[in-house]
Amino acid sequence: MxxxxxxxxxxxxxxxxxxxxxxxxxxxxxxxxxxxxxxxxxxxxxxxxxxxxxxxxxxxxxxxxxxxxxxxxxxxxxxxxxxxxxxxxxxxxxxxxxxxxxxxxxxxxxxxxxxxxxxxxxCGDHYHRDKKTASQHSHINVNWCFNCSLGGTLVCCETCPAAFHMECLKPEEKPSPDNVWFCNDCKYGVRPRYGDIVWVKLGSYRWWPSEICHPEHVPLNIQQKSHEIGEFAVHFLGSNDYNWVHRGRVFAFQDGDKGSKESQKHKNINKMYKLAIEQASEGYTQLTLIRENTDQQIAKICDSRPKRYKYIKSNLPIPPAKLGKVDVEEIQICDCKPEDHVLTTPAV
Ligand SMILES: [Zn+2]
Ligand SMILES: [Zn+2]
Ligand SMILES: [Zn+2]
Ligand SMILES: [Zn+2]
Ligand SMILES: [Zn+2]
Ligand SMILES: [Zn+2]
Ligand SMILES: [Zn+2]
Structure with missing residues (x-):
């Protein structure tokens, strides 16, 4: 260092x-x-x-x-x-x-x-697990394939819950035998962001539709709870519950996600879960609109900026400029001498 x-x-x-x-x-x-x-x-x-x-x-x-x-x-x-x-x-x-x-x-x-x-x-990648809350926060992978939703033998991402069948990965995405494997988002630095609608698994509870909240927008008692770099607050939709989680237990909610089948035992929780899914779908639609809007605004700024310059090895006309033809004999030579202070125009 x-x-x-x-x-x-x-x-x-x-x-x-x-x-x-x-x-x-x-x-x-x-x-x-x-x-x-x-x-x-x-x-x-x-x-x-x-x-x-x-x-x-x-x-x-x-x-x-x-x-x-x-x-x-x-x-x-x-x-x-x-x-x-x-x-x-x-x-x-x-x-x-x-x-x-x-x-x-x-x-x-x-x-x-x-x-x-x-x-x-x-950045959130520099997360050190706190021993006290370790069990709630340990990284966990889903037991279905992110591509086809079926179970079986899966390739698991090392840092987020993503998992895929080997045959559901593109050839360039397949893991090499001696390497740990990261999904594309983890490889590319695409991380959960504030406002994202996500699935979260807290402890041994089921995956729950949630919204990632900016720390300034969560209740004071949640703000004051101890948390590490890399942990962010989520609001469990359909409820008034919040908690600090880590990206090892969070993945993006997709349009049309319905979640797991309801168990018969817990009627109240089933009701909350249904509400949570509804709120997540609404939130997802709104968020998509806001992000598309912002993307368009940024695209406009990009278009109005001059393109980055490029080095060229020799002088070449860049279209629409053209190389003109010059007949050397037709160029009129002026009467100026290098030591002159006043330049004269050539006689016509
Ligand atoms: Zn190096
Ligand atoms: Zn230096
Ligand atoms: Zn960093
Ligand atoms: Zn699959
Ligand atoms: Zn990942
Ligand atoms: Zn640099
Ligand atoms: Zn950006």
């Missing part, structure tokens, strides 16, 4: 930190020191990476052999596509511990992230 710099004199223009003096920097992904790292080419970014580490991240961009690290794209908007224009527009929250960034505001940021100062955050 970086050592502390003690200022013994006012830094002059040529001030360099220990890392720059020794040429030994820390890779922002694997946290190992190395002298053979690539620096992000964004001004003021200052992050270094092993080429191999940077290559593992879907939002790393190489343009003209220059590295653009993932800290310059909103992971929620990009959804794993580094060419998504919207993802690079506007101000971003940047995690100080890993290369994750989200648009500022409450819209894109991963639920459970902590704002440290200004645009610096510790």
């Amino acid at each position: 970086a050592s502390t710099v003690t200022a013994t004199a006012t830094p002059s223009d040529t001030f360099k930190c220990d890392q720059c003096l020794s040429g030994l920097h820390t890779c922002f992904i694997c946290k190992l020191d190395d002298s053979n790292l690539v620096k992000c080419s964004y001004r003021d970014c200052g992050k270094y990476y092993h080429q191999a580490c940077a290559n593992t991240h879907p939002l790393t961009i190489y343009e003209d052999k220059k590295l653009h690290c993932p800290l310059h794209l909103c992971a929620s908007c990009a959804k794993g596509d580094s060419k998504n224009e919207k993802a690079g527009v506007g101000k971003l929250f940047k995690c100080i511990r890993c290369p994750s960034a989200y648009h500022t505001g409450d819209f894109c940021i991963a639920a459970g992230s902590r704002i440290v100062s200004g645009c610096n955050i510790i």
